[in-house]
Amino acid sequence: MNYNYASRMANLNGTATREIFKLLGNPEIISFAGGNPAIECLPAQRVKEITADITSSPSFPRVLQYGLTPGFPEFREMLTEYVKTVGITDAKTENVLVISGGQQGIDLALKTFINPGDVILVENPTYLAFLQIANSYEAVCKGVNADDDGLDLADLEEKIIRYNPKILYCVPTFSNPTGKTYTAERRKKIAEITAKYGVIVIEDDPYSKLRFKGDYVPSMKSMDEAGNVIFVSSFSKIISPGNRTGVACATPELIRKMEICKQGTDLHTPNLSQMITYEYLKRGYLEPDLKKAVKIYGEKKACMSDAIAKYMPKEFECTDPDGGLFIWGKFPKGIDVLKIFPEAIEKKVAYIQGSVFFAEPEGTENYIRFNYSYANAEQIDTGIKRLGELFGEKLMNLNK
Numbered sequence: 001m002n003y004n005y006a007s008r009m010a011n012l013n014g015t016a017t018r019e020i021f022k023l024l025g026n027p028e029i030i031s032f033a034g035g036n037p038a039i040e041c042l043p044a045q046r047v048k049e050i051t052a053d054i055t056s057s058p059s060f061p062r063v064l065q066y067g068l069t070p071g072f073p074e075f076r077e078m079l080t081e082y083v084k085t086v087g088i089t090d091a092k093t094e095n096v097l098v099i100s101g102g103q104q105g106i107d108l109a110l111k112t113f114i115n116p117g118d119v120i121l122v123e124n125p126t127y128l129a130f131l132q133i134a135n136s137y138e139a140v141c142k143g144v145n146a147d148d149d150g151l152d153l154a155d156l157e158e159k160i161i162r163y164n165p166k167i168l169y170c171v172p173t174f175s176n177p178t179g180k181t182y183t184a185e186r187r188k189k190i191a192e193i194t195a196k197y198g199v200i201v202i203e204d205d206p207y208s209k210l211r212f213k214g215d216y217v218p219s220m221k222s223m224d225e226a227g228n229v230i231f232v233s234s235f236s237k238i239i240s241p242g243n244r245t246g247v248a249c250a251t252p253e254l255i256r257k258m259e260i261c262k263q264g265t266d267l268h269t270p271n272l273s274q275m276i277t278y279e280y281l282k283r284g285y286l287e288p289d290l291k292k293a294v295k296i297y298g299e300k301k302a303c304m305s306d307a308i309a310k311y312m313p314k315e316f317e318c319t320d321p322d323g324g325l326f327i328w329g330k331f332p333k334g335i336d337v338l339k340i341f342p343e344a345i346e347k348k349v350a351y352i353q354g355s356v357f358f359a360e361p362e363g364t365e366n367y368i369r370f371n372y373s374y375a376n377a378e379q380i381d382t383g384i385k386r387l388g389e390l391f392g393e394k395l396m397n398l399n400k
């Protein structure tokens with residue numbers, strides 16, 4: 001049959017990480033490709049205990065019924081306290097929406113604002129799934145330059161004036177893919193510039209709790225005086241990605257619009273998922289479990305940094321993040337990491353090519369992203385050694 005697809009499907013493909021997962025059925029492959037939390041950091045016993053308590057309660061049949069689109073009231077009230085941990089001190093229940101993972105918050109924000117052809121500004125590079133979601137709404141993404149402190153403010157303002165964007169999307173803390181964190185001063189300036197021009201900001205914050213060194217930086221939303229920032233956070237990396245629970249925080253007007261959009265998407269976040277997350281937070285499990293997880297991630301990151309220093313060619317440059325799950329790297333021009341990927345798979349190691357993280361990917365074939373959260377220390381050392389040998393050989397041939 002000749003299917004007559006919607007025009008929005010023309011530029012849509014599966015994300016690179018999801019496609020690579022299909023290659024990883026072989027347990028011998030060491031994967032630095034995904035963004036999965038460490039298995040040992042998932043609170044299986046806690047969730048088992050909580051779920052048993054929920055399902056044994058006389059009121060359990062109510063959990064199986066339809067729920068309220070914005071989330072059940074006790075959980076929303078709890079989330080007004082939760083967002084205080086990122087500096088948002090004035091949130092009320094009308095400011096928060098329970099979402100089915102942080103990615104749904106992004107989708108609902110775009111559904112609320114974006115018409116085909118609208119421009120969205122993103123950091124260069126940015127979260128690859130955001131680019132896919134933006135494509136689904138037929139938006140045009142334009143990259144903004146950044147340095148170690150965050151977005152280049154002059155480039156941001158110049159591109160706001162040039163493109164008249166509706167939205168700026170950014171991951172200010174332990175960015176995916178770079179692992180970088182914006183300074184407090186840079187966040188404040190971004191909030192001021194976007195407010196001046198009436199640009200909505202989506203502040204995506206899935207990683208800020210995973211800090212293993214350095215100083216806490218408050219959210220951009222906490223600096224929002226105009227009401228133009230939508231804060232989106234997820235419990236996927238700190239409790240469970242499979243539970244699909246997160247929170248969006250914005251002005252009541254914006255939350256109401258996103259709630260209406262959510263009604264047409266999934267009616268409400270599953271009640272059982274909400275209850276598990278609510279009880280997990282209520283019982284005080286998050287802080288001790290995070291302390292354990294952050295220690296593990298810090299050790300794995302140090303292991304990968306050490307292996308990179310030991311095995312990677314001297315021409316390789318990479319970030320040194322204070323938290324999160326990723327290290328971002330760059331080879332000299334002439335190295336195409338996507339073309340080399342099949343050879344890496346032969347050596348039983350996987351990674352993500354950096355080009356997929358750019359709104360305008362031309363000339364970015366030499367960038368690469370490594371995830372250090374999923375593999376163990378031995379696998380990290382072995383995998384980076386294999387890649388170091390592979391890329392070292394490619395560079396030698398390049399320089400002949």
